[in-house]
Amino acid sequence: MNRFGQSLLSGRMITTAEVLAPAGADPAALRALSLSVPSFLDAVIVADNPDRIRSSAFSAAVELSRRKAAGVILSMTTRDRNRLALMSDALGAAALGVEGILCMSGRHGSIDICPEAAAAGDFDSIQLVQAMKRMVLDGADPKSKKKAPALNLQIGATVHPYLRPLQLNLMCVRKKISVGADFLVTQAVFDTEEFESWMAALRRRGLDKRTAIIASVLPLSSGEHVRALQRSRMYGPIGDDIVDRISAAPDPAAEGLSIAAEIANILRGIRGVRGIHVIGGGCGLVPPEMFSEKAGWKSEDRGSVNA
Amino acid sequence: MIVASPKSITELKSIIEGHRKVLFVGCGTCVTVCLAGGEREVSISSYAIRMARRLDRNPVEILQITIERQCDNEFLKELAAPASEAEAIVSFGCGAGVQAIAERFPGKPVYAALNTQFLGVLEQQAVWTEKCMGCGDCMLAHFGGICPVTRCAKRLLNGPCGGSTETRCEVDPDRPCAWQLIYERLKSIGQLGRLEEVVPPKDWSTAWYGGARKIVRREHQV
Ligand code: SF4
Ligand code: SF4
Numbered sequence: 193m194n195r196f197g198q199s200l201l202s203g204r205m206i207t208t209a210e211v212l213a214p215a216g217a218d219p220a221a222l223r224a225l226s227l228s229v230p231s232f233l234d235a236v237i238v239a240d241n242p243d244r245i246r247s248s249a250f251s252a253a254v255e256l257s258r259r260k261a262a263g264v265i266l267s268m269t270t271r272d273r274n275r276l277a278l279m280s281d282a283l284g285a286a287a288l289g290v291e292g293i294l295c296m297s298g299r300h301g302s303i304d305i306c307p308e309a310a311a312a313g314d315f316d317s318i319q320l321v322q323a324m325k326r327m328v329l330d331g332a333d334p335k336s337k338k339k340a341p342a343l344n345l346q347i348g349a350t351v352h353p354y355l356r357p358l359q360l361n362l363m364c365v366r367k368k369i370s371v372g373a374d375f376l377v378t379q380a381v382f383d384t385e386e387f388e389s390w391m392a393a394l395r396r397r398g399l400d401k402r403t404a405i406i407a408s409v410l411p412l413s414s415g416e417h418v419r420a421l422q423r424s425r426m427y428g429p430i431g432d433d434i435v436d437r438i439s440a441a442p443d444p445a446a447e448g449l450s451i452a453a454e455i456a457n458i459l460r461g462i463r464g465v466r467g468i469h470v471i472g473g474g475c476g477l478v479p480p481e482m483f484s485e486k487a488g489w490k491s492e493d494r495g496s497v498n499a
Numbered sequence: 500m501i502v503a504s505p506k507s508i509t510e511l512k513s514i515i516e517g518h519r520k521v522l523f524v525g526c527g528t529c530v531t532v533c534l535a536g537g538e539r540e541v542s543i544s545s546y547a548i549r550m551a552r553r554l555d556r557n558p559v560e561i562l563q564i565t566i567e568r569q570c571d572n573e574f575l576k577e578l579a580a581p582a583s584e585a586e587a588i589v590s591f592g593c594g595a596g597v598q599a600i601a602e603r604f605p606g607k608p609v610y611a612a613l614n615t616q617f618l619g620v621l622e623q624q625a626v627w628t629e630k631c632m633g634c635g636d637c638m639l640a641h642f643g644g645i646c647p648v649t650r651c652a653k654r655l656l657n658g659p660c661g662g663s664t665e666t667r668c669e670v671d672p673d674r675p676c677a678w679q680l681i682y683e684r685l686k687s688i689g690q691l692g693r694l695e696e697v698v699p700p701k702d703w704s705t706a707w708y709g710g711a712r713k714i715v716r717r718e719h720q721v
Contacts, residue, residue, distance in 0.1 A: 271653070275700065299662070300662070300669055302670055313653060313654035317660075319657065319698075319700045355659065356665055359691075360658065360659065360679070363695060364657075364658040364659065367658060367695070379661050425662055426662065
């Protein structure tokens, strides 16, 4: 089993961070990104063109794996690739040292990304998890009689604590677990009370025991950033208290880091949460100050180094 | 029905710019009902194009006819005489109608006056919405009669995306999330259990992806 798989099994609180590939073809930018990954992270999750056309997530994931700074998880959206591309990229990624695949439908291309593009929409994210798990368990070529070697990949999916009605939300979580998701990453959490009530619903059904729930935080950088997120509806509600703190702060970005660290602390205390994922919010990688003690991030929360 | 919308007069005018005598052909079926290509629309467009060309000092003669169905060879016979008089034909039918006329008149330029949009229904007066993509393997039984292949902007077959809200789709504030509709509908018909079934990847070989499709029903051939 790969390192990230062992982290998931260890039962300790894990820490992951999002990585955005550079938008150009500058090899130095990709190298700089891979060198900036803090060594205490259990894994980085490379996003798949979440906001614009970027240098491919696949290439960034492979470069990061080569540097071995942390485990590397490749996000794949069903938006841009059909099953041929999804499966072949997963095979290549596994061969080149990528440790996990995060399966998602992806933000719709018509929302500020590339409205003119035709979407693939061949698989949905649950079908993608299922296909990936089959490759992991049964080998690369399910049609072949010869048993091919199984893939060493952890397979994850995204979940959305604020999606309502709750019954529909829980159906999605159950399905993702039933097709074998090893880990589930949430959308960014700002409203921790609502998140706790969702986690309680998961715990009552024993769902937290059947997969690793990794809760996400997102450091806000400015009032404009907050408004853009509110407009995009990508994440759950951002409360007035948070908006007020960011708007009133002399250094909004530093305040954003503190708020994210506070939310991370609350989330770590919620039963069933197995890790924290830090979303970059548009940066190549979360600024390293995010993990500083000044921002409220205790050294024992930093993951494997202190495990 | 097939829902279409008219091209702008400016675009239509530029399409037929080089012709001096043109036949405008309406269609009496779907596009009449959706107010895009029936007798009335043919007449309004003819008038507008004639006026515009006169202002350009480049007059055009426009003949008009509306037939029952352009996609049916039986009715295309009626076009033989007027078509022989015109340099070119402008079809106000759907894309299928335009192509049927082009096949019928090999030596004649045939142009489309409409943008053919979708298979849909009249939702309220002058509002049409898309309901079916003609995927060739109807799955409506799984989804309480609401098609996620067509109506979910991400074509998700196993539940909503993270952008779904009880009032709208992530992509468009004016459009309900198909999965919220499916949930409500399955609840109201006592089939919520269907939500737990994992729908396997769709076999798209029955859809357009293999190229244009053809149906032969031998039992109806004489
Ligand atoms: S499942 Fe296919 S045939 Fe049925 S309504 Fe949807 S697109 Fe049309
Ligand atoms: S909001 Fe609903 S309809 Fe829109 S893409 Fe998401 S699941 Fe599909």
